[in-house]
Amino acid sequence: AKNCGKNNAKLYSSGLTTQIMSHVKLEVGLRRALQNDELYLQYQPQVDVRSTRLVGVEALVRWRHPEHGIIPPNDFIPLAEETGLIVPIGAWVLRTACGQARAWHQQCGRAVRVAVNLSARQFKDENLAQTVLSVLNDTGLDPRLLELELTEGTLMDDALATLATLEQLRAIGVYLSIDDFGTGYSSMNYLKRFDVRALKIDKSFISGLPQDSENAAITRAIIAMAHGLKMAVVAEGVETDEQLALLEQYGCDMAQGYLLGRPSAQEAIAQMLQGALAA
Ligand code: C2E
Numbered sequence: 244a245k246n247c248g249k250n251n252a253k254l255y256s257s258g259l260t261t262q263i264m265s266h267v268k269l270e271v272g273l274r275r276a277l278q279n280d281e282l283y284l285q286y287q288p289q290v291d292v293r294s295t296r297l298v299g300v301e302a303l304v305r306w307r308h309p310e311h312g313i314i315p316p317n318d319f320i321p322l323a324e325e326t327g328l329i330v331p332i333g334a335w336v337l338r339t340a341c342g343q344a345r346a347w348h349q350q351c352g353r354a355v356r357v358a359v360n361l362s363a364r365q366f367k368d369e370n371l372a373q374t375v376l377s378v379l380n381d382t383g384l385d386p387r388l389l390e391l392e393l394t395e396g397t398l399m400d401d402a403l404a405t406l407a408t409l410e411q412l413r414a415i416g417v418y419l420s421i422d423d424f425g426t427g428y429s430s431m432n433y434l435k436r437f438d439v440r441a442l443k444i445d446k447s448f449i450s451g452l453p454q455d456s457e458n459a460a461i462t463r464a465i466i467a468m469a470h471g472l473k474m475a476v477v478a479e480g481v482e483t484d485e486q487l488a489l490l491e492q493y494g495c496d497m498a499q500g501y502l503l504g505r506p507s508a509q510e511a512i513a514q515m516l517q518g519a520l521a522a
């Protein structure tokens with residue numbers, strides 16, 4: 244018991260060192276990941292609720308680490324944000340996703356919208372509009388086929404700067420949506436002023452449906468509000484037929500989730516697009 248304090252301090256400091264070490268290693272690895280082509284995208288279908296027709300896909304980044312295998316975005320996007328690496332990584336995601344959407348259109352003869360997640364740091368980057376413009380130019384993708392997903396936190400952070408950036412993006416003609424809606428703090432006043440086309444209801448509200456009556460009430464309220472503001476609604480995390488049926492009953496426009504398709508390689512999306520054409 245005499246050495247207890249000392250031992251604790253030692254344990255604590257060695258734990259901290261390990262944490263910092265792996266953090267630094269992760270950062271070094273992430274810096275190299277882009278150069279070494281270790282990042283890749285998967286695409287998750289977004290479907291029309293009534294027809295279950297494919298209307299778009301969301302691009303989701305993964306890291307194929309040479310030693311640790313496949314690392315999911317939640318394990319490296321926060322670090323990328325912290326270090327600023329999200330700016331070049333985000334630009335790569337944007338370019339790859341837009342190039343892919345254009346290629347699907349050419350190969351399969353059907354336009355498909357591609358959604359890209361924008362982090363707060365990217366949204367604050369003064370070159371954002373220029374980056375988006377040059378990517379659209381270089382890939383030849385119709386701006387209306389690019390969806391940018393922003394979170395409530397990103398939008399509410401600095402209202403004046405946000406309005407200016409949103410106006411730039413709106414002028415380019417891209418499709419703007421609010422991701423994880425309901426989990427952050429939105430000012431209804433700003434929601435009215437932002438020229439946003441769609442709200443994505445966070446999967447935490449969908450997962451309890453149809454049993455959870457509180458989440459059902461929230462889901463219906465978000466749909467009613469969005470439609471009142473002339474926005475479309477996407478439900479995230481749809482996993483069961485019952486959830487899809489309920490969402491159709493509530494008038495939800497689009498759905499995304501394992502029931503409708505897991506995040507997949509581009510080839511699988513191309514097959515869906517070709518299949519839909521043949522049907
Ligand atoms: P998100 O934008 O909310 O993306 C949806 C997440 O939910 C994805 O996880 C997806 O695989 C998962 N998901 C989809 N359908 C279902 C379902 O039916 N049930 C359940 N339980 N989960 C489902 P993922 O791919 O691991 O991505 C996690 C988060 O990482 C994303 O959440 C997004 O915030 C971030 N992220 C992914 N790619 C990028 C990127 O390129 N840039 C940035 N800034 N963030 C990204």
Ligand code: CA
Nearest residue numbers: 301360392422
């Ligand atoms: Ca998203």
Ligand code: CA
Nearest residue numbers: 422423443479
């Ligand atoms: Ca989301």
Ligand code: CA
Nearest residue numbers: 422423445446
């Ligand atoms: Ca999320």
